[in-house]
Structures are given as C-alpha cells and as structure tokens.
Amino acid sequence: xxxxxxxxxxxxxxxxxxxxxxxxxxxxxxxxxxxxxxxxxxxxxxxxxxxxxxxxxxxxxxxxxxxxxxxxxxxxxxxxxxxxx
Numbered sequence: 576x577x578x579x580x581x582x583x584x585x586x587x588x589x590x591x592x593x594x595x596x597x598x599x600x601x602x603x604x605x606x607x608x609x610x611x612x613x614x615x616x617x618x619x620x621x622x623x624x625x626x627x628x629x630x631x632x633x634x635x636x637x638x639x640x641x642x643x644x645x646x647x648x649x650x651x652x653x654x655x656x657x658x659x660x
Contacts, residue, residue, distance in 0.1 A: 594633065
C-alpha cells in the first residue's frame with residue numbers, strides 16, 4: 576500500500592502545491608479521516624486509490640471561497656527580517 580500511496584502522492588504533488596494553505600488543511604483533514612476509516616474497516620490489504628476521486632476533491636477545495644487572502648507569512652506575522660511582529 577505504501578508504494579501505491581507514494582506513487583499517487585508524487586502525481587498529486589504539483590496540484591497540491593497550488594492549493595492555498597486553508598485548502599491544504601481541508602485536504603489533509605480529509606486524508607486523515609480516510610486513513611482512519613481504512614484502518615477500522617475490513618478492506619483488503621492492497622486497496623486501489625481512485626485518482627479521479629482525489630482530483631475531484633482537489634478541484635472542490637480549489638473552488639472554495641478565499642476567506643483570508645493574506646499569505647501564510649502575513650497571517651503568522653513574520654516581518655521582512657524573518658522575526659515575528
């Protein structure tokens with residue numbers, strides 16, 4: 576499963592990097608829930624990852640409204656010297 580998962584993540588790296596920070600958190604929460612469900616289910620040992628479904632989820636998160644257009648650095652409060660304001 577790990578090799579299949581790593582291959583899928585390699586394919587999705589660029590689309591995921593294009594997501595905003597908040598959208599990445601949505602995706603991460605969804606993946607954690609999915610993995611928790613899988614560990615509690617009685618599915619076979621080598622499940623297939625539906626890349627179309629993952630792409631659909633990425634598209635849905637990409638279409639979410641921007642609630643805060645500031646960069647991650649602005650939200651955290653870093654200044655031009657790397658310190659916190």
